[in-house]
Amino acid sequence: MTKISGNSSKTGAGIAQLFSRVLQPYKYTPIISWLLGGLVAVIIEQFVGLSLARALGMYKIPALFGILFILDKPLLFTGALLYNILIYVIPITVVARLTKFLGNRLAAWLLTIPHIVSIVVHLGLLYTILHIWSEVSDYRLLVARLILIAIIVTLSLNVINGYMGEFSCSHPGFIALGAYATSVFTIVLFVDDNLFGPALLPISFGFLFFPIGLIIGGFVAALGAIIVAVPSFRTRGDYLAIISLAFMFIVKSLLENLEWVGGPRGMGSQPDWANLPTVFFWAVIAVWVINNFVKSTLGKALNAVRDDETAASAMTVDTRKTKMTAFLFGAFWAGIAGGLFAHVIRYVNPGTFGLTMLAEDLAMVYFGGLNSVVGSIVGAVSINLLSEALRPLEIYKWIVIPLMLILVMVFRPTGLISFREFDVMKLIEPKQEPKE
């Protein structure tokens, strides 16, 4: 919120003053009040969304803020805009404003008891918002889950490309390994399938075994990462990029040739276990673990290796161990994301994990910002929302998004929010107005 007022002060003085006067109360609004506002907004949408949408000339609730409608029928622009303002903007700002003092008091009180409680409360609110928002349509549910998975993918790629500064192109390979390993695990054990025969265990055990399957997928991906990590001891930068690219092609080609996992036809009938709570849980764990990893000594060692390997080595950083850890760690989370992805789509085939996915993953990381957890989240959410929202443009979508990315690269070569530390405590603490 400080950012908004900071930017606006550069534009015309009158407008700046108006802006800062309007935004002044919001500068010290704690995050919990914004979450409450979001909650109110989605609840309002749940109850009056449909009738409002009909009144404004739309036949159903606009799934992604009405962009789908606008591109289809430009005349609905005012309707969609009005809908967004009435359903989202006004309730969120009003509730956030009204609950400012209450929110600050609550946030302060939550910090007096163990901090984990405060974090859980915030995450619970966030999840509730997401849950109610995605209840409106199956499409929203799918988009929400894919975005959460994209966050895991982007973060894990950022560990290698951003924090360690290698240009690794092998991520689709890791995701594919995770997706296939998890799928094989769940299908062999729990599904009557024509590839693997009847189920070995009743499907009701599934929820206990799904995390195990995901972790197996993560480990398989990490195992594959050794192939890329070992050459990284000897070479860096460009040649490693090619090695990782070759690895990606090898994995894709290998899966195409393995008949027992379906070959080029792929593998379907994964059980429907990757529901919103599961994906949300794993995304939160991923953000938490990766954020702690990059803030740890090992994470700082990654930055040291990136900036100057020789100097890092002279400063007693074990560069081999560091590179190996980063590759295995990144690949592990990519594998987990792959397992979740396979169970959201409930079908995998080798063609999915090709150059298109590589381009998307790289786009998310470099759009959001290198070396930054917040940047990764922003990149994953915005690129995914854009690519879903621009769906009516059909093929022209793939002209608009690359152009945007080129612009971002030209004006901010390391991404929108790069080289920023993500401090959870700073995020959830009460925002005290300075006493004058």
Place this chain on the structure above:
Amino acid sequence: MTFFFQNVINALQWGSLYALIALGYSMVYGVLLLFNFAHGDVFMVGAYIGFFIATGLLALSSSGVLVLSNTMILVLTILFAMLLNSFVGILVERVGYRPLRNAPRASAAITGLMIGIILETSNLALLGASRLSFPELITTSTYEVAGVVLTNKKIVIVVVSLLLMIALHQFVQRSKWGMAMRAMAFDFAVVPLMGVPLNAIAALTFGLGSALAAAAGVFYGTAYPVLDPYMGITFGWKAFVAAILGGRGSILGAALAGFLLGFIEIFVATIFPSTLRDLIAYSIILAILVYRPHGFFGEAHTAQLRL
């Protein structure tokens, strides 16, 4: 033995296409230390430009406006496609790479990737997803030498590709511009201070590479007369790997690696099931790169990503 030589001939044709594209990657990489991820799609654009010139000239000559033999049309197609595609390459450099001259190189790689996607998508949007068949400009005639079947197309493609590579080599080694390019490859930071125009050299490098890619595109159309918008990804990216395999900026290396890739692919496809082609080809490349991380002719310098 005939079987072996037959496949050698096929591999020479296949490899010369790889080599021509790999040269474009390799030159840009050598001079500017950049991955030109858009080059595969520039090759695709070159093939399409060739297609339109060839069909246009054929229509003109059949309607009697111009009297041209088919061989003449092929020569003109190659020349014009090379000329026009070099402008495409220069445009790619101007839009995607020049603004990022001082940015981290990874960012420039991203813009290249995105320009590639834009080229592909524009092609899809303008021409649709259907494949085009390249007009047949040379009627195939076959010769048999000691049991090995040669076609005139294969001979033309291999010989002209080799001539182009030799011409490029001569240009880079003998001419003043070539010397400037080599100097730039030697030291990117100091040479511009000596009065060598950096932007002009960069444009020249992209233009030359794209011209070769256009030649490869026309040859591709002549040999395998199907063009589709994704040929840049499927075919061009492999040439990229070959370029790196050859070593940084080495013209000889890129050409050799292109031929090597062609040989590996053709022989794998004849001996094993052809679905294993990519798997084995990339595994061999991976093994070579692990053993020789800087390619065949690359110097073992420490390439630092400037972040």
